[in-house]
Amino acid sequence: MDIVVILFLFAGLLFFTGGAVGILxxxxxxxxxxxxxxxxxxxxxxSLISLALFNLHHFSLGALLTxxxxxxxxxxxxxxxxxxxxAIVDAGVRAGLAPWTKGDERR
Amino acid sequence: MDKQGQENPDRERSLHNDNEDLSPAVDPQDRKLFFYPFVLTFIIMFGIWILLSGKFDPFHLSLGLISCGIVAYLSSDLLFSSPRIKGLLAQWARFIRYIPWLMVEIIKANLHVLYLAFHPRMMELIDPRIVKFQSKLKSDLALVTFANSITLTPGTITVDISVDGNFKVHAIDKASGDPLPGEMERRVAKAFGEN
Amino acid sequence: MDNIFLYCSLYLAFLMLLSLYRGVFGPTVVDRMIGVNAIGSKTTVLLILIGLLYHRVDMFVDIALAYAMLNFVAVLAASRYFQKRKGLHDEV
Structure with a gap:
């Protein structure tokens, strides 16, 4: 059980890392x-699925509700x-930002 | 009813107009049509109330009953667009069957973007472009679901939809832009019973 | 298990610092909004991890739910506001 929780949590953190690195x-x-x-x-x-699983360790009605x-x-x-x-992409389009295409310099 | 503050973008406004035709009126035929969405909305609202409060004494339960009744009366035409019970349940069953396929697509496409984000020569691999296409979907709810599904599968973001289903999609490279509209549109059409 | 959660929280805080770079130095206003949105979604997980560390998940889960909703509303409001302003290119 613990192994499943840790596996899911680390997979979630991996995707979070990809998000942060990708933004940069x-x-x-x-x-x-x-x-x-x-x-x-x-x-x-x-990561939230893994935390919800971990929370069910000591089973009770309160834990289930949480x-x-x-x-x-x-x-x-x-x-x-x-x-x-x-909403964010709409704000960018209306402000008139041109999309980057291959060959331009990075912004 | 519910004329309050609709300052949202165009597609929400058109969805709202669509619902006005089905909203409860005075004659008894329509009152019956109003009943089933009200009950379903009430059940969902009360489930969420119990989930959030976590108390089962009569005082809190009666408070929940009253407030859920008011909210369900005011907004029952927003959540369920079709007033007939049979079509309603079949609709939701079809929609729930659409979700697992969507999850598999999301995970596949997420791995693709993850690979791109960590690739050392990422700048040569990506090739952003705007894809335009005309969708065959009719109802507003199907269009919104389709647009959100496109946005959730990474590699593609819906930039703009017009009322008659003209899509503008920003794709990160050729491989993720090409399969549109394709399979996903067919699945959404099936989920909303449009063929 | 508590140690694992502690180090995961620290790692999440480090990722939030990376996203903060985009929020501070992003060339346009919309870039900053992306950074803020990314920080908000990480904070939701971080709040529940803190709740598990202090053994008070039942309290922290409500805070996390409210924070997720607040983050969504904040992003919507900011994007509605900034779309009316022209000349994003010149801003540094």
Missing amino acids: RFPDFYSRLHPAGKLDTLGLLL SLKILLIVVFVFLASPTATH
Whole structure:
């Protein structure tokens, strides 16, 4: 049981690392949104599932409710994250930022 | 009802207009149509109330009953667009069957972006482009679900949708931009019963 | 197990520092918004990890839920506000 928890937690941290490194390395605003919006979402899903599993170790009604609340956060983030990403990309488009194409210098 | 503060982007406004046709009116036929979405919304709201409060004494339960009733009465036409119970349940069953396929796609595409983010010569591998295509989907809810699914599978972000289903998608490289609309559109069309 | 959670929290804080670079030095306003959004999603996990360390998850999970919602609303409001301002290119 502990092994599953640790495995999921480390996988989530790996995706979080990819998100942070991607935000630093990608060349422009639009391509930075790819790691930021979605690697973070999957990392949050994996790590929160592992924490909800760990929370069920000492089983009781209160622990079950807490784990369900953690899963509620996951559901909420899965609904909210694409909307937030779309709002940011919309702000960029309306402000008139041109997308980076191959051959330009990085911004 | 619910005319309050709709300052959201265009697609939410059009979704709202669509719902107005189905919103409860006075004659008894429509009142019956209003009943099932109300009950389903009430059950979901009360489940979330119990989850968040975690107390089972009569005082808190009755508070929950009252407030869930008010909220479900005010907003029952927002969550369930189809007023017929049979179509409603079949709709949600189809939608739930769509989710596992979406999860597999998300994980596959996430691994692709993870590989790109750690690749030492990443700048030569990526080739961002804007893909435009016309979708065959009709209803607003299907369009929104399709747009959110595109955004959730990394490598592609929905930049803009028009009301009649004109998509603008930002793709990080050729491989992730090419398969659109393709398989995902067919799955969403199946999930919302549009063929 | 507590030690593992402690080191995971420290590692998450380090990742938040990396994202903070984008939030401080990002060339445009929208880049800064990306950095802030990334920090917010990591904070949600960090809050629950802190709750597990202090054995008070039942309290911290509510804070984490409220924080996730607040983060979402903040990003929406900021993007609605900054889209009206032209001339993002000139800002340093």
